[in-house]
Amino acid sequence: QVQLQESGPGLVKPSGTLSLTCVVSGGSISSNNWWSWVRQPPGKGLEWIGEIYHTGSTYYNPSLKTRVTISVDKSKNQFSLKLSSVTAADTAVYYCASLTIFGVVQYFDYWGLGTLVTVSS
Amino acid sequence: DIQMTQSPSSVSASVGDRVTITCRASQGLSSWLAWYQQKPGKAPKLLIYAASSLQSGVPSRFSGSGSGTDFTLTISSLQPEDFATYYCQQAYIFPRTFGQGTKLEIK
Numbered sequence: 335q336v337q338l339q340e341s342g343p344g345l346v347k348p349s350g351t352l353s354l355t356c357v358v359s360g361g362s363i364s365s366n367n368w369w370s371w372v373r374q375p376p377g378k379g380l381e382w383i384g385e386i387y388h389t390g391s392t393y394y395n396p397s398l399k400t401r402v403t404i405s406v407d408k409s410k411n412q413f414s415l416k417l418s419s420v421t422a423a424d425t426a427v428y429y430c431a432s433l434t435i436f437g438v439v440q441y442f443d444y445w446g447l448g449t450l451v452t453v454s455s
Numbered sequence: 456d457i458q459m460t461q462s463p464s465s466v467s468a469s470v471g472d473r474v475t476i477t478c479r480a481s482q483g484l485s486s487w488l489a490w491y492q493q494k495p496g497k498a499p500k501l502l503i504y505a506a507s508s509l510q511s512g513v514p515s516r517f518s519g520s521g522s523g524t525d526f527t528l529t530i531s532s533l534q535p536e537d538f539a540t541y542y543c544q545q546a547y548i549f550p551r552t553f554g555q556g557t558k559l560e561i562k
Contacts, residue, residue, distance in 0.1 A: 380499065380542055382551040395550040396456075429498055436504045439546045441489045443510070445498035 336361040338430045338446035346424075346453050352417040356430030356446060363411045364388040368433040368440060371404060371415045373426040374448075381426075385433060386413055420453045427451075457481050457545050461554035467562040472533045476557045478526045478543035487547040490519055490528045493556075494539045502541075503528065533559075 342354035356369070363369065370385035384394035386404045394402050403416040417424060427448040433440040458481040468474050478488065486506040491499035501510045503519035506526055516531040530537055538561050543554040 379555045380544075380553040382553070393549050397550070431498075436508065439487045439505065441501055441504045441546055442491070442499070442544070443501050445500075448498055 336367075336432055336444045338432065338444060340428060340430050340446045340449040342449060342451070344450060344452060346420055346451060347455055348421055348453055350420055350453075352415070352420050352424060352428075352451055352453075354415045354428055354430075354449065354451070355412055356414070357410070357412045358432075359411070361432075363406060363413065364408055366435065369404075369406065369413045370431045370433055370442065372429045372431055372442070372445075373424075374429070375423075375426045383415065383417075383428075422453050425451065425453045456550055457484070457548060457552050459543055459545055459552050459554040461541075461543060461557045463557060464555065465558040465560060467560045468533055469562045470533050470535060472562075474530045474533060474559065476528045476541055476559075478521075478528070478554050480524045480526075480545055480547075483523045484526075484545050484547040486522045487545060488519075488521070488526050489544045489546060490517075491542045491544065492537075492539045493542065499542060504546075530559075535561075 337359045339357050346352045368385045371383040386392045401418045406413045429448045430446045431442045432444040434443045460479045462477045488506045490503040493499040507519045540556045540558045
C-alpha cells in the first residue's frame, strides 16, 4: 500500500517561498500514477494546487500557476512543491496525494497526513 | 472552472438514519465525480468514484448516484464513525475542483 509523507517548514515569512517535499513509500513514483498537492485553509474546503507525472509533465491550478512549481526526484522517490510570494492567504494544511486511474479517470486514492504551513512574520 | 455546490452545508442526524447529500456541478461531468470523507485532523478518504463505484474497503451502506450535473451520496444507516465532513470532487476537467463540504453532525 502506498504511503505518502509531507515534510517542510511549518512557518514561512510573507513574500517568501513555501517549500514542501512528499516522500512516497510502498510504491514507485515511476508507476502509472500522478502525484498531486492539495491544500486546505483552516476551517475551509479543499483546493487542488497541481500535479506531476514521473516524466515531469505537470498541470497547475490557473489560480496559482504563476507562483507554483512542482517537481519530481525519481532517485529519491519523492516530489516537491514550491509556492512563491506567499501571503497569509496561503496558510493552510498542505496534503500530498496520489492520483490513480479508475477506468479512464483519475481520483485521489492515497493521501499524506498533511502538514500545516503558516505564513507569518 | 467548474463550480461544485453541495447541499446542505450541514446536516444533523441520528445513528441509524438514512442521509442524502447532494452535489451540483456548473456544467456536465458525465459520471466523473468522486466523494470523499474527512474527519477532523485527518486527510480525506475516497469513498465513491465514477459517481457510483464503491472504493475497495468502503462499507456498502455508502452509495452514490447521478450523472451530468446532479449527484447524490447516500448513507443508508448512519453509524457513529460516519459523522464527518463529505466533499464531492469533479474529475472531468482541469482544474480539479471540490464542493464546499457537507458537515454531518450527531443530532
